[in-house]
Amino acid sequence: MELTVNLGKNSYPILIKNGILSHAGEWIAKVFTGKKIMIISDDHVFPIYGNTLLATLSDYECHSLVLPHGETIKSFQTLPSIYAALLDAKISRSDLVIALGGGVIGDLVGFAAASYLRGVRFIQIPTTLLAQVDSSVGGKVAVDLPQGKNLVGAFYHPKMVLIDPDVLDTLPAHFISDGMGEVIKYGCIKDAALFETLMSCSSFEELKPQLASVILRCVDIKRVVVEADPYDTGERMLLNFGHTLAHTIEQHYHYERESHGEAVAIGMYQICRIAEAKGLTASGCAASIKKALDIYGLPHTCGLPIETLKNAMTLDKKNLNGNLNVILLHEIGKSYIYPTEIQFFKEAGGI
Numbered sequence: 001m002e003l004t005v006n007l008g009k010n011s012y013p014i015l016i017k018n019g020i021l022s023h024a025g026e027w028i029a030k031v032f033t034g035k036k037i038m039i040i041s042d043d044h045v046f047p048i049y050g051n052t053l054l055a056t057l058s059d060y061e062c063h064s065l066v067l068p069h070g071e072t073i074k075s076f077q078t079l080p081s082i083y084a085a086l087l088d089a090k091i092s093r094s095d096l097v098i099a100l101g102g103g104v105i106g107d108l109v110g111f112a113a114a115s116y117l118r119g120v121r122f123i124q125i126p127t128t129l130l131a132q133v134d135s136s137v138g139g140k141v142a143v144d145l146p147q148g149k150n151l152v153g154a155f156y157h158p159k160m161v162l163i164d165p166d167v168l169d170t171l172p173a174h175f176i177s178d179g180m181g182e183v184i185k186y187g188c189i190k191d192a193a194l195f196e197t198l199m200s201c202s203s204f205e206e207l208k209p210q211l212a213s214v215i216l217r218c219v220d221i222k223r224v225v226v227e228a229d230p231y232d233t234g235e236r237m238l239l240n241f242g243h244t245l246a247h248t249i250e251q252h253y254h255y256e257r258e259s260h261g262e263a264v265a266i267g268m269y270q271i272c273r274i275a276e277a278k279g280l281t282a283s284g285c286a287a288s289i290k291k292a293l294d295i296y297g298l299p300h301t302c303g304l305p306i307e308t309l310k311n312a313m314t315l316d317k318k319n320l321n322g323n324l325n326v327i328l329l330h331e332i333g334k335s336y337i338y339p340t341e342i343q344f345f346k347e348a349g350g351i
């Protein structure tokens with residue numbers, strides 16, 4: 001299955017195919033005619049998939065950098081070691097960087113690729129469900145700051161995205177659930193039929209035979225939104241449903257407790273609950289989201305008083321002219337941007 005993200009000179013293909021990792025070199029040759037490649041991965045992913053990728057890249061001079069795993073490496077502190085590895089390998093603008101891993105590797109390596117030499121080409125090979133349905137597409141690359149999530153970054157598009165659903169076989173169950181948080185998001189914001197499909201299963205195992213088509217559906221929704229608003233000035237903000245609260249929860253716990261998908265799960269349910277109480281969302285939506293979260297092993301609450309999150313919320317990237325923009329649902333499958341103020345959360349209590 002092949003899609004193209006149409007962004008003029010920044011257009012790129014997304015390939016979704018079981019087993020494509022073993023043929024990555026053939027696909028990469030279609031968009032890269034240079035000689036040298038740097039593969040950057042983490043210490044969970046590279047030991048499992050590094051050799052498979054390297055074996056398909058035997059026509060190139062390949063280098064690799066293996067970073068520790070986990071959200072806390074998505075920080076400024078990691079960048080010097082990436083730049084040093086790129087310099088040691090004498091990676092130039094005629095060369096290529098490959099991000100092999102989950103969303104942490106994709107966002108971090110993407111930002112390094114955007115900034116090193118003011119930009120070297122990079123390709124995303126996402127290995128988590130979350131990265132396959134969301135983070136590898138759209139060109140948002142970033143690092144976290146102690147003050148907030150993804151606060152320093154760029155819009156920098158990959159030259160290609162290679163999605164091999166087979167690699168999810170080794171992904172721990174916790175991170176399958178995590179990815180399902182973003183999948184549920186796509187149903188909530190744009191596709192009631194997708195949401196129904198998710199609700200019709202009683203567990204991830206039951207959904208698994210349809211996984212490739214679910215991945216395709218999410219990526220295609222994201223493609224259309226990104227094409228319409230690549231720089232996140234309007235329509236693209238809808239992809240941030242649940243994220244106003246999610247990012248503050250992640251920041252509150254120093255990126256060490258709730259993982260991104262879990263935080264998004266809590267954020268989606270809670271914003272719906274708050275909006276329903278104000279008559280801004282059709283009643284019953286929060287309950288439906290909670291049911292979907294239960295099916296896929298995701299939380300809907302984290303026990304934090306909203307007061308503790310308000311400060312971080314003022315740093316949200318959707319804030320314009322000092323006001324908040326929150327993403328709400330009219331109903332499942334229909335989302336909208338709601339301009340408001342921090343008072344919106346006044347009577348939210350604990351989330």
Ligand SMILES: NC(=O)c1ccc[n+]([C@@H]2O[C@H](COP(=O)([O-])OP(=O)(O)OC[C@H]3O[C@@H](n4cnc5c(N)ncnc54)[C@H](O)[C@@H]3O)[C@@H](O)[C@H]2O)c1
Pocket residue numbers: 042043044045048069070071074101102103104105107127128129130131134135136137138139140141150167168169170171172175178179182260261
């Ligand atoms: N740029 C975007 O548009 C965008 C979208 C959504 C999320 N994100 C970001 O993505 C990040 C979260 O990404 P994530 O959930 O993929 O986390 P992650 O990259 O930390 O991966 C989760 C864990 O799974 C391991 N892993 C990855 N692939 C594996 C595999 N196939 N087999 C075994 N283990 C594997 C990793 O080593 C890690 O321990 C967050 O920082 C979030 O902000 C970005």
Ligand SMILES: O=C(O)C(=O)C[C@@H](O)[C@H](O)[C@H](O)COP(=O)(O)O
Pocket residue numbers: 134138140149150182232236237239240243317
């Ligand atoms: O691609 C987007 O746009 C998104 O909002 C997708 C989100 O799932 C993702 O978590 C993104 O990194 C959030 O972006 P941010 O601009 O809120 O940091």
Ligand SMILES: [Zn+2]
Pocket residue numbers: 134182243260264
């Ligand atoms: Zn997200």
